[in-house]
Amino acid sequence: MDLAVETVGLTKRYSQLTAVKGLNLEVRRNSVHGFLGPNGAGKTTTIKILVGLLRADEGVVRVLGREVRWDAPETRLKVGYMPELPRFPRHLKGRELLDIYGRMYGMSEQQRREEIPRLLEVVGLKGREGDLIGKYSKGMQQRLGIAQALLGDPELVILDEPSLGLDPVSMVEVRNLMKGMAKEGRTVFLSSHLLFEVEQVCSHVTVIHRGVALASDTLQNIRGMLMGGGVVEVELAEPCEAAAESLRSLPFVSRVEQSGRILTVELKTRDDVRAHISRAITGSGGVIVAMGWKGRTLEDVFLQLVSKPVEGGA
Amino acid sequence: MAGGGWAPRFWAVVRYELLWNIRKKKLIGVLVLALLLATLALVLPVVLSNVTGLELARNPNYVVDTGIGVGGLGMFLFAVAVAMNSISGEFEGGTAVTLLTKPVSRTTIFLGKLTAALITLGSAYALLLAYMAVGGTIVYGPQENLHLLPLSLLGATLSTLMWMSIVLAVGSISKSSLLAALGSFGVFMALAVGSPIISMASDQAWILSYLPGGGATGYLAGAGGGTPYTLGAAVSTGTDGIAANLVRYALNPSLNVTFFKVANRMQVVELYSEPLSAVLARSILVASAYSAVLLAAAWYTFRRAEVLD
Incomplete structure (x- = not known):
């Protein structure tokens, strides 16, 4: 290198x-x-x-x-x-x-x-x-x-x-x-x-x-260093139970929560799988208004890292 | 894009330092003070002559005898004004951080700063000498031996370099401009006041010739002898007297310097005589040796200095 x-x-x-x-x-x-x-x-x-x-x-x-x-x-x-x-x-x-x-x-x-x-x-x-x-x-x-x-x-x-x-x-x-x-x-x-x-x-x-x-x-x-995978938050045009069900069937999804028009998708992977999620939702009739990572900013990682005790540190 | 050899980088440091020096209020202040004192020395006899009605005698050697006319204290003040924050100021002002991260070695930076200090000093002294030459001609009539003024300039610069080395060494070690000024002033005062007392008390006046400063006082003579009252001008054997002794030697290489001491009942006793050439050579060697050792100490400290703040 x-x-x-x-x-x-x-x-x-x-x-x-x-x-x-x-x-x-x-x-x-x-x-x-x-x-x-x-x-x-x-x-x-x-x-x-x-x-x-x-x-x-x-x-x-x-x-x-x-x-x-x-x-x-x-x-x-x-x-x-x-x-x-x-x-x-x-x-x-x-x-x-x-x-x-x-x-x-x-x-x-x-x-x-x-x-x-x-x-x-x-x-x-x-x-x-x-x-x-x-x-x-x-x-x-x-x-x-x-x-x-x-x-x-x-x-x-x-x-x-x-x-x-x-x-x-x-x-x-x-x-x-x-x-x-x-x-x-x-x-x-x-x-x-x-x-x-x-x-x-x-x-x-x-x-x-x-x-x-x-x-x-x-x-x-x-x-992606936060423990486990990431969390994706999806805002739909209107609530869609079929979309949530479709997401639950995906192999890299561990949990899906629906709250009105908002779907919170917890992942098993650190890979960027937003395209797969989008496809699953639209395939089941859902209309996506917005989608983004939740709780995976650099700030989150930074705070998590520096709050851990340093090995051999003071 | 970047490249080039050592010389462009060295001259870049010289330029950097020169631009600083010529804009230093302290240096301008000392130069103005020196010019004012020189003016006073030139004008006062004229005023006294007019007041007393005594005619002012013509003196064709006034300028070569007087030189830059600032004395030991004046040279010390010039040294402080030029060098007190040359190195320490970079650390105090935080400018060392950017300067020392440029692709120039610390040795080159040190040499560039020293060269700039010498150029500044030499220029200030040249200005003073030119001023004295013009003023001396106006007051005392046409001057002789003006071709020896470069010797005077060289000697005064070497004498001041020695004081400057003390200032640079203290500044480099302490990284404080205040300590550089006060510490070297303490050394100057100790040498000016303390060493004559110690040497007289111990009856070992020769010690003074090996210390920075005015040194011992002897009197000029040709062949033959006399007392301080019958012999010629007083001669300082120390590092501050290099300029005057260089001119005297150039005018008359066979001169001797006779030393006396005041014995019991205020009797003047001749101690010994030695050629002016020996006095001059010794003072140049002493000034060079002190300068070399002190500059080496300043360089070594600067080269190893970490920038913590």
């Missing part, structure tokens, strides 16, 4: 506190990988080790196939990183900062002249690039943080809470930006508290709690 990020037994201690405990993490190339966990779970510590701001106490870290050792600039050449609430030198202008960072990535003058205005436009800072960063709002600094993370055409973009401090419109823009990065073939490693954000943009998710990875899989499989 072609991995953009791989950690094996990653451990980081701060005197008495073990922030990350033997973390095994695999982030596939060209995926948008969500990194979820409550406050203090070890997300930022892990990311800081990946980008060389912290030293691992134990374990192996590989980024884009290279083993990360302390102060390895060649590893960072293809990595863009946006920290949580990024802070930049207040005395520099937005454009000056991107120009200097571009030089650090070895971009030529021509490349900088083309790339920087494009990035400023993408993050919505066009027209404000000549202002001192000290005059930028938090949201503008956040946007600048995203722009600098995309400099130098990175293969891997690590974003730590990119939507923090942004207004709802900007949050949508950032989400679209992340989707765009994925389309361009970049790997995006996204740490976020916002489960709906992760749900909307990520193809894979790792849930970390107290420094331990509780689950790591595709978003679909993570959603």
